[in-house]
Amino acid sequence: xxxxxxxxxxxxxxxxxxxxxxxxxxxxxxxxxxxxxxxxxxxxxxxxxxxxxxxxxxxxxxxxxxxxxxxxxxxxxxxxxxxxxxxxxxxxxxxxxxxxxxxxxxxxxxxxxxxxxxxxxxxxxxxxxxxxxxxxxxxxxxxxxxxxxxxxxxxxxxxxxxxxxxxxxxxxxxxxxxxxxxxxxxxxxxxxxxxxxxxxxxxxxxxxxxxxxxxxxxxxxxxxxxxxxxxxxxxxxxxxxxxxxxxxxxxxxxxxxxxxxxxxxxxxxxxxxxxxxxxxxxxxxxxxxxxxxxxxxxxxxxxxxxxxxxxxxxxxxxxxxxxxxxxxxxxxxxx
Amino acid sequence: xxxxxxxxxxxxxxxxxxxxxxxxxxxxxxxxxxxxxxxxxxxxxxxxxxxxxxxxxxxxxxxxxxxxxxxxxxxxxxxxxxxxxxxxxxxxxxxxxxxxxxxxxxxxxxxxxxxxxxxxxxxxxxxxxxxxxxxxxxxxxxxxxxxxxxxxxxxxxxxxxxxxxxxxxxxxxxxxxxxxxxxxxxxxxxxxxxxxxxxxxxxxxxxxxxxxxxxxxxxxxxxxxxxxxxxxxxxxxxxxxxxxxxxxxxxxxxxxxxxxxxxxxxxxxxxxxxxxxxxxxxxxxxxxxxxxxxxxxxxxxxxxxxxxxxxxxxxxxxxxxxxxxxxxxxxxxxx
Numbered sequence: 258x259x260x261x262x263x264x265x266x267x268x269x270x271x272x273x274x275x276x277x278x279x280x281x282x283x284x285x286x287x288x289x290x291x292x293x294x295x296x297x298x299x300x301x302x303x304x305x306x307x308x309x310x311x312x313x314x315x316x317x318x319x320x321x322x323x324x325x326x327x328x329x330x331x332x333x334x335x336x337x338x339x340x341x342x343x344x345x346x347x348x349x350x351x352x353x354x355x356x357x358x359x360x361x362x363x364x365x366x367x368x369x370x371x372x373x374x375x376x377x378x379x380x381x382x383x384x385x386x387x388x389x390x391x392x393x394x395x396x397x398x399x400x401x402x403x404x405x406x407x408x409x410x411x412x413x414x415x416x417x418x419x420x421x422x423x424x425x426x427x428x429x430x431x432x433x434x435x436x437x438x439x440x441x442x443x444x445x446x447x448x449x450x451x452x453x454x455x456x457x458x459x460x461x462x463x464x465x466x467x468x469x470x471x472x473x474x475x476x477x478x479x480x481x482x483x484x485x486x487x488x489x490x491x492x493x494x495x496x497x498x499x500x501x502x503x504x505x506x507x508x509x510x511x512x513x514x515x516x517x518x519x520x521x522x523x524x525x526x527x528x529x530x531x532x533x534x535x536x537x538x539x540x541x542x543x544x545x546x547x548x549x550x551x552x553x554x555x556x557x558x559x560x561x562x563x564x565x566x567x568x569x570x571x572x573x574x575x576x577x578x579x580x581x582x583x584x585x586x587x588x589x590x591x592x
Numbered sequence: 593x594x595x596x597x598x599x600x601x602x603x604x605x606x607x608x609x610x611x612x613x614x615x616x617x618x619x620x621x622x623x624x625x626x627x628x629x630x631x632x633x634x635x636x637x638x639x640x641x642x643x644x645x646x647x648x649x650x651x652x653x654x655x656x657x658x659x660x661x662x663x664x665x666x667x668x669x670x671x672x673x674x675x676x677x678x679x680x681x682x683x684x685x686x687x688x689x690x691x692x693x694x695x696x697x698x699x700x701x702x703x704x705x706x707x708x709x710x711x712x713x714x715x716x717x718x719x720x721x722x723x724x725x726x727x728x729x730x731x732x733x734x735x736x737x738x739x740x741x742x743x744x745x746x747x748x749x750x751x752x753x754x755x756x757x758x759x760x761x762x763x764x765x766x767x768x769x770x771x772x773x774x775x776x777x778x779x780x781x782x783x784x785x786x787x788x789x790x791x792x793x794x795x796x797x798x799x800x801x802x803x804x805x806x807x808x809x810x811x812x813x814x815x816x817x818x819x820x821x822x823x824x825x826x827x828x829x830x831x832x833x834x835x836x837x838x839x840x841x842x843x844x845x846x847x848x849x850x851x852x853x854x855x856x857x858x859x860x861x862x863x864x865x866x867x868x869x870x871x872x873x874x875x876x877x878x879x880x881x882x883x884x885x886x887x888x889x890x891x892x893x894x895x896x897x898x899x900x901x902x903x904x905x906x907x908x909x910x911x912x913x914x915x916x917x918x919x920x921x922x923x924x925x926x927x
Contacts, residue, residue: 366678
């Protein structure tokens with residue numbers, strides 16, 4: 258089996274758990290349908306996969322990891338629904354976003370419900386598994402702190418959106434945003450898996466670092482795909498980051514290295530809701546000329562190598578191999 | 593000291609804990625200010641008071657209850673911020689609502705952050721107190737399930753808003769909504785307090801029933817105040833429920849008992865955004881004539897008596913007396 262098939266294999270198990278937890282209640286079926294919408298539309302379930310493999314890499318069982326894997330995926334989808342409202346995004350995973358289909362009030366509520374269901378996933382579970390209560394508490398604490406971090410990251414992202422109009426945004430600013438907004442949940446997934454598997458402190462720390470670093474790489478690859486991917490494969494419009502005035506590393510690199518005319522051109526379409534197809538082609542030409550995509554990919558690959566290095570303290574296992582492979586997949590994926 | 597002074601005494605202790613947890617971070621000060629806004633504007637802190645007194649009524653300490661009291665208040669404020677967006681309410685506690693001041697995206701995020709901070713409040717605490725981990729897990733599970741219930745209640749409330757235009761809404765429908773939307777968190781507050789105080793199953797059950805019943809009474813009194821209170825004391829506009837098409841028990845009673853002309857008049861201004869002051873006066877005259885307010889108050893007082901009765905299994909204590917007094921306050925308050 259190749260990596261993607263293995264990921265899908267575990268995705269089905271996690272989905273069974275998730276969709277049972279989100280059984281549609283007749284009186285308020287619209288709320289549950291809104292909750293399930295993005296989950297049913299697709300998604301790779303990378304974060305649950307990280308929880309499960311991290312758990313197994315330290316000797317834990319697949320079964321004990323599943324509720325935590327579900328919790329992390331539920332948190333992820335909760336943030337997607339709310340982010341799509343805030344960013345006014347209309348498409349994701351090839352389907353209209355939740356607020357487009359059900360309106361903003363139901364979308365807010367659906368996100369809230371996914372969040373509380375994430376914690377339900379964890380606490381329902383404690384009766385049936387053999388994870389000591391104090392470990393479950395450590396996991397819960399990590400998850401709660403991570404959601405706070407993600408909210409802070411989204412706030413930073415909003416603060417920097419459109420900011421390039423007024424001032425320079427540094428690489429450091431960019432990393433501050435993606436560390437909180439994206440890497441935090443990858444880090445938490447691996448740490449939670451390691452805790453669920455009752456790994457040693459050293460092992461849990463190694464997994465946590467691995468997760469953080471592939472999380473950074475994941476966001477950079479996401480930014481790249483958001484610029485150059487095939488829209489049909491990606492499931493959402495290409496060029497949205499530019500349209501929304503998001504400060505990606507690609508843009509930061511391009512603006513730092515562009516000559517005056519190109520720089521002015523980029524600044525002109527940056528944050529513009531309705532630039533033309535030919536404007537976008539010109540933008541692509543400029544960043545290709547400047548090597549901005551290659552630069553970001555190189556930085557991302559560095560983080561992947563760092564991530565793989567930190568796994569070396571773990572004993573050899575199939576799970577560790579899968580995590581190594583996943584790190585490479587993060588920066589080679591096309592969707 | 594009278595009851596209100598005692599409530600204020602504990603409110604200060606809970607607020608100390610809450611505002612420490614919500615310390616403003618410089619980079620994203622707007623997010624933390626948005627989080628703190630309603631908490632700083634006021635609020636009676638009845639739910640934290642219930643947690644603390646329930647804990648003490650079964651022999652627990654005030655200190656061990658504080659983090660859970662804070663958690664419940666944080667959850668309450670998270671739901672207020674999101675509900676105000678959904679209901680498009682512009683005033684609360686005498687100040688403009690969060691989305692009015694900071695915009696919808698930041699208000700969504702501020703609610704999310706309060707939610708995660710609620711769980712942080714619980715898990716930070718476990719290291720420093722002597723509550724057994726499995727009890728903390730039971731409390732966390734109750735809180736997570738309660739947030740799901742509140743979200744379902746808000747969904748039902750939205751579903752029934754404006755519904756009277758098309759069909760009758762029954763008393764049963766009304767109670768379904770307020771049980772989930774309001775009573776659930778009162779119930780959870782008392783149950784969580786009882787659990788934190790390591791009460792017996794019988795005691796925890798009694799507290800839980802007490803909380804549920806005063807929660808129902810609280811919502812009915814809230815509905816009454818929303819119709820007849822002094823706006824300055826109430827801190828929000830009077831008549832909003834009618835304007836938003838909410839199906840209160842007052843309205844259900846009035847429509848059931850009104851003669852045709854009055855009934856048509858009520859249906860005419862129900863859900864109307866801009867009825868006149870004189871229309872509202874006429875509405876008040878009709879419901880006074882029909883005794884709808886008195887009817888709802890009578891029903892509420894029944895629930896208060898039921899609540900007080902269930903406390904009888906608890907040993908006599910100052911905390912139990914305070915809970916008895918609080919039950920009466922619920923239906924006599926003017927704000």
